[in-house]
Amino acid sequence: MSSEVISSGHSACAGCGEIIGERMVLEALGKDVIVCQATGCMEITTTPYPRTAFKVPWLHVTFENAASAASGIVEADRKLGRNTTVVAIGGDGGMMDIGVRALSGVMERGHDLMLVVTDNEAYMNTGIQRSSGTPKYAATTTTPAGSVVPGKREWKKSISRIAIAHGIPYVATASIGFPEDLVAKVKKAQGIKGPKLLHIYTPCPVGWGYDSSKTVYYAKKIVETGLWPLYEIENGKLTISQRPTFAPLEEYFTGQKRYKHIKPEHIKEVSERVKAGWKELEKQEKAGVDLMLLP
Amino acid sequence: MVGGVVTKVGSLDSNKTGSWRSFRPVIDREKCIGCGLCKKFCPDVCIEIKDKKAEVDYDYCKGCLICKSVCPVQAISSEEEEK
Numbered sequence: 001m002s003s004e005v006i007s008s009g010h011s012a013c014a015g016c017g018e019i020i021g022e023r024m025v026l027e028a029l030g031k032d033v034i035v036c037q038a039t040g041c042m043e044i045t046t047t048p049y050p051r052t053a054f055k056v057p058w059l060h061v062t063f064e065n066a067a068s069a070a071s072g073i074v075e076a077d078r079k080l081g082r083n084t085t086v087v088a089i090g091g092d093g094g095m096m097d098i099g100v101r102a103l104s105g106v107m108e109r110g111h112d113l114m115l116v117v118t119d120n121e122a123y124m125n126t127g128i129q130r131s132s133g134t135p136k137y138a139a140t141t142t143t144p145a146g147s148v149v150p151g152k153r154e155w156k157k158s159i160s161r162i163a164i165a166h167g168i169p170y171v172a173t174a175s176i177g178f179p180e181d182l183v184a185k186v187k188k189a190q191g192i193k194g195p196k197l198l199h200i201y202t203p204c205p206v207g208w209g210y211d212s213s214k215t216v217y218y219a220k221k222i223v224e225t226g227l228w229p230l231y232e233i234e235n236g237k238l239t240i241s242q243r244p245t246f247a248p249l250e251e252y253f254t255g256q257k258r259y260k261h262i263k264p265e266h267i268k269e270v271s272e273r274v275k276a277g278w279k280e281l282e283k284q285e286k287a288g289v290d291l292m293l294l295p
Numbered sequence: 296m297v298g299g300v301v302t303k304v305g306s307l308d309s310n311k312t313g314s315w316r317s318f319r320p321v322i323d324r325e326k327c328i329g330c331g332l333c334k335k336f337c338p339d340v341c342i343e344i345k346d347k348k349a350e351v352d353y354d355y356c357k358g359c360l361i362c363k364s365v366c367p368v369q370a371i372s373s374e375e376e377e378k
Contacts (some may be wrong), residue, residue: 007306215361
């Protein structure tokens, strides 16, 4: 059995959220597509040479240059008069850390391609090392939680804000817990000329230490708490896709081993930041500020 | 210069991942309404909707039980696999 874009038999872990996100994106884009994949879980689990789970043209080069490779394909296609959708896709490691220069380069040069970040908040493929996408207080193998330091000490980096700072026409956040919203955003982005970036939340049962059946639970819960805002920024104008119910953060943290050590004061700090962040988001939406013009 | 080329698409389906499973999802055909939510979220693309009922391909199902947790009518239960 299989879908139109990917077959069964890949070796992503049981309950993998990232492969759900990757499939949702590719199914929404259709068959006329070329995929450039950064190194990461989605590369090693789908394409152990000489076999592949993909049913669409797919290219892997290195960890850092999925976006650059995609920009080359776009320009070659343009020269040949083709109109294929080109997508560069990678995890938080491949797109927010190691590949961020290539990502920034293609956004600044304005190539007509899709950039997709499937964010599972650490380097899961190599054994759960922290990345710039790892949230504050999450324990990873390189930010272990002990009696003095409670996991990662820094806040998560906002790749969507970095993207909009390049003045690109479309930036959106999504979660695999809300597939209709995700698919609508992918399709909208596909119809826009220029670089567009989608930041997708994809839970990881192995890296976060939760029961594999709860992937979709966490993908929904984080949106309900307000910790993962769903919005899109079209031509600099921000629109919130869904308002959170501000469900207690405990409902999200509980059951994840990476947050096992978290204390009420940490939750309070995160909660205050979520509230302040939402105030700012709503202000920006209401005022209709052109985020591309912000210096 | 090309490193390696794979020409047979979807060829990884020869890798039968069903052997990974510790728990098996079991679908109650009476309760199943064929909504397809389980199919939408299955990481292993091994659920099909046939005659408005969900069917699991146990050759590939790794037993994550996401299907059980998203089913809106509790039509999916789980059984421990025997050795």
